[in-house]
Amino acid sequence: MSIKKTVVCSLLIGSVAFLSPGFANEWSGYVAAEYREFTQPALDQQQFNGGNVSVSAEPEFYHSWNDGDDAFIFSSFFRWDEHDPQRSHVDLRELMWVHAERDWELRLGVGKVFWGVTESQHLVDIVNQSDTVENIDGEDKLGQAMINFSLIKDWGTMEFFVLPGFRERTFPGKDGRIRSIPELDDHTGYESSAEDKHIDYAMRWAQTFDDWDVGVSHFYGTSREPRIIPSLTAQGLVLTPYYDIINQTSLDVQATLDEWLWKFELIHRSGQGETMNALTGGFEYTFVGINESVVDLGVIAEYLYDDRGEGLDVLFEDDIFIGARLAMNDAASSEVLFGVISDIEENTRFYSLEASRRIGASWLLSLEARFITGVSSNEPLTSLRRDDVIQLELARHF
Amino acid sequence: MKKLVSLLVLLLPLMATAQTPEERGMEIAVEGDKRDAGFGDMSSDMVMTLKNANGDVSIRKMRSKNLEVEGDGDKGLTIFDQPADIKGTAFLSFTHILDADDQWLYLPALKRVKRISSKNKSGPFMGSEFAFEDLSSREVAKYSYLYLRDEAINGEDAFVVESKPNYKYSGYTRTVAWISKETYQPLKLEYYDRKKSLLKTMTATGYQQYLGKYWRPDSLNMVNHQTKKETRLEFSNYEFQKGLADRDFNKSSLKRAR
Numbered sequence: 108m109s110i111k112k113t114v115v116c117s118l119l120i121g122s123v124a125f126l127s128p129g130f131a132n133e134w135s136g137y138v139a140a141e142y143r144e145f146t147q148p149a150l151d152q153q154q155f156n157g158g159n160v161s162v163s164a165e166p167e168f169y170h171s172w173n174d175g176d177d178a179f180i181f182s183s184f185f186r187w188d189e190h191d192p193q194r195s196h197v198d199l200r201e202l203m204w205v206h207a208e209r210d211w212e213l214r215l216g217v218g219k220v221f222w223g224v225t226e227s228q229h230l231v232d233i234v235n236q237s238d239t240v241e242n243i244d245g246e247d248k249l250g251q252a253m254i255n256f257s258l259i260k261d262w263g264t265m266e267f268f269v270l271p272g273f274r275e276r277t278f279p280g281k282d283g284r285i286r287s288i289p290e291l292d293d294h295t296g297y298e299s300s301a302e303d304k305h306i307d308y309a310m311r312w313a314q315t316f317d318d319w320d321v322g323v324s325h326f327y328g329t330s331r332e333p334r335i336i337p338s339l340t341a342q343g344l345v346l347t348p349y350y351d352i353i354n355q356t357s358l359d360v361q362a363t364l365d366e367w368l369w370k371f372e373l374i375h376r377s378g379q380g381e382t383m384n385a386l387t388g389g390f391e392y393t394f395v396g397i398n399e400s401v402v403d404l405g406v407i408a409e410y411l412y413d414d415r416g417e418g419l420d421v422l423f424e425d426d427i428f429i430g431a432r433l434a435m436n437d438a439a440s441s442e443v444l445f446g447v448i449s450d451i452e453e454n455t456r457f458y459s460l461e462a463s464r465r466i467g468a469s470w471l472l473s474l475e476a477r478f479i480t481g482v483s484s485n486e487p488l489t490s491l492r493r494d495d496v497i498q499l500e501l502a503r504h505f
Numbered sequence: 506m507k508k509l510v511s512l513l514v515l516l517l518p519l520m521a522t523a524q525t526p527e528e529r530g531m532e533i534a535v536e537g538d539k540r541d542a543g544f545g546d547m548s549s550d551m552v553m554t555l556k557n558a559n560g561d562v563s564i565r566k567m568r569s570k571n572l573e574v575e576g577d578g579d580k581g582l583t584i585f586d587q588p589a590d591i592k593g594t595a596f597l598s599f600t601h602i603l604d605a606d607d608q609w610l611y612l613p614a615l616k617r618v619k620r621i622s623s624k625n626k627s628g629p630f631m632g633s634e635f636a637f638e639d640l641s642s643r644e645v646a647k648y649s650y651l652y653l654r655d656e657a658i659n660g661e662d663a664f665v666v667e668s669k670p671n672y673k674y675s676g677y678t679r680t681v682a683w684i685s686k687e688t689y690q691p692l693k694l695e696y697y698d699r700k701k702s703l704l705k706t707m708t709a710t711g712y713q714q715y716l717g718k719y720w721r722p723d724s725l726n727m728v729n730h731q732t733k734k735e736t737r738l739e740f741s742n743y744e745f746q747k748g749l750a751d752r753d754f755n756k757s758s759l760k761r762a763r
Contacts, residue, residue: 135589135592135593137589137590169763171763175761175763178761178763205761207757207758207761209752210752212757212761219616220616221615221616221617221618224620246615257757259752259755259757264756264757313756315607315756318607320620361620363607363620363621363622363623365605365622365623365624365673365674366622366624367622368620368621368622391622393622393624393625395622395624395625395627395628395674396627396628396676399699399700401628401629403625403628436628436629436632437632438555438557438561438563438632439632440591440632465588465590468563468564468587468588468589469588469589469590471590502590504588504589504590504592505589
């Protein structure tokens with residue numbers, strides 16, 4: 108959706124909202140300023156060096172009626188970036204009508220869905236495309252058009268999805284950092300002749316058995332994760348994203364046993380080259396109230412496995428994630444999450460730090476840092492070996 | 506000898522009816538539970554004012570819904586409205602009498618429902634002086650009781666009853682409650698920490714009766730004697746028996762909660 112269309116859409120929805128004072132309608136969201144500092148000179152001369160300023164906003168409108176059984180949600184995302192035109196982007200995150208009955212729900216429009224339980228990566232989460240120019244952690248997602256019908260029964264929640272239309276993964280442009288070397292060519296390839304108009308389908312069953320939360324899902328359609336196809340042209344080596352039609356079956360399980368959270372995700376995918384399997388599994392153990400204080404410390408350990416082995420498309424094929432989460436439980440909700448993913452065979456280490464605290468009633472200050480060390484030249488992470496970054500963001504929530 | 510026998514005969518009926526302080530404490534708890542039973546479901550709006558030792562204030566606003574569950578702890582759903590950065594976050598809990606509670610958190614930015622550890626009973630609720638366990642439903646079997654004395658508080662006659670938690674992971678060794686003889690609701694509660702020293706005092710004010718039966722306070726004030734921090738929790742818009750059911754307290758309704 109173009110910027111113009113989104114603006115017109117928001118204005119329309121806004122005026123409708125303000126003209127109907129009898130309803131419980133509300134705007135919320137945030138405006139944020141971000142500064143990123145890349146501590147090393149870029150690998151590619153086209154990429155910028157040093158600091159980068161960026162501004163983002165995510166306004167959201169929510170209106171419900173029928174005692175909350177019907178709701179309308181609109182949410183859009185805007186970013187302007189100093190150096191990378193690909194990172195300057197607009198996205199319609201949500202534009203959705205939700206209707207709930209006693210034992211079923213219907214969602215119609217553009218929305219976001221999250222599946223899964225693990226912390227270090229999100230294998231099972233497949234409905235929405237990742238907005239990787241936002242963050243490479245896979246937690247920022249593009250809105251997905253969907254018809255979603257859910258049955259909520261004693262035997263579990265059964266969900267059906269029809270997903271018309273596909274969103275390409277976002278990648279940084281040639282000026283941007285945290286991208287492949289060389290940059291991805293924009294001649295995206297598709298297996299389906301319908302290209303990004305292919306209609307995808309998904310279903311999921313989820314149930315809670317006492318201390319166990321279990322989900323089984325199946326997806327058929329355009330892979331959210333592209334294969335990266337290298338080819339030699341007159342301009343030299345070119346990398347092109349290619350989206351296959353895949354079948355992916357997945358399982359996610361969490362056991363919550365007092366201070367232990369045991370987490371497991373498994374995917375089985377066919378249609379994208381050879382049939383592949385990948386898993387993430389591990390635990391989070393929480394020390395509640397360390398040293399008679401109110402501070403909680405969580406220790407996280409997860410194993411990441413992918414049977415495709417090392418390749419252009421596989422970041423973590425035999426790796427261990429070790430992390431710690433510190434929750435101060437103070438009035439400012441101060442939190443720190445630190446983690447490192449280590450390759451078992453190689454010396455590659457991928458460090459990340461996320462910290463945040465509230466300032467006053469409506470400001471949120473966040474710090475993020477990502478560092479990569481010990482990358483050998485045959486790994487996909489090698490493109491990112493000079494992209495160590497420290498990022499500071501100040502957001503005003505309303 | 507004859508004198509002694511007649512004295513014993515005189516005392517016998519007294520001894521038969523005399524309750525131990527444990528029995529008297531339990532009786533008061535059971536009576537309080539009986540008087541509050543049958544409310545079905547309840548909802549209210551809450552404003553929490555956190556104040557630190559320097560007098561800095563921060564505000565939280567939320568709405569909560571509760572469903573009475575017979576023979577177990579209640580189900581609860583809390584939706585956060587303020588501070589703005591956590592707006593839309595929702596918390597679902599199935600409390601249990603002695604077993605660990607089941608708790609899920611909905612994070613609206615990720616659309617993620619996260620099952621969270623229930624060992625945090627003693628942890629602070631939203632950075633306040635209220636612990637999770639202070640706000641969960643008071644079920645008789647959660648504690649063992651000891652009646653201490655009768656004592657008026659602010660001109661209101663009250664029983665003073667000590668409770669010791671029977672559940673795991675409590676932050677307290679015991680609490681002492683001043684329970685109104687009229688309403689059987691707590692007017693004041695003292696919390697003793699794991700080192701057995703006085704940690705916090707809560708006072709409840711502005712009790713009003715709803716549906717001619719159920720007493721609820723307008724405000725709870727919690728003072729932490731060790732940190733000098735204070736949290737005031739004010740309730741409004743109490744509503745009862747609005748027909749809430751299990752369907753309003755599951756992971757699907759958690760995702761829809763606003």
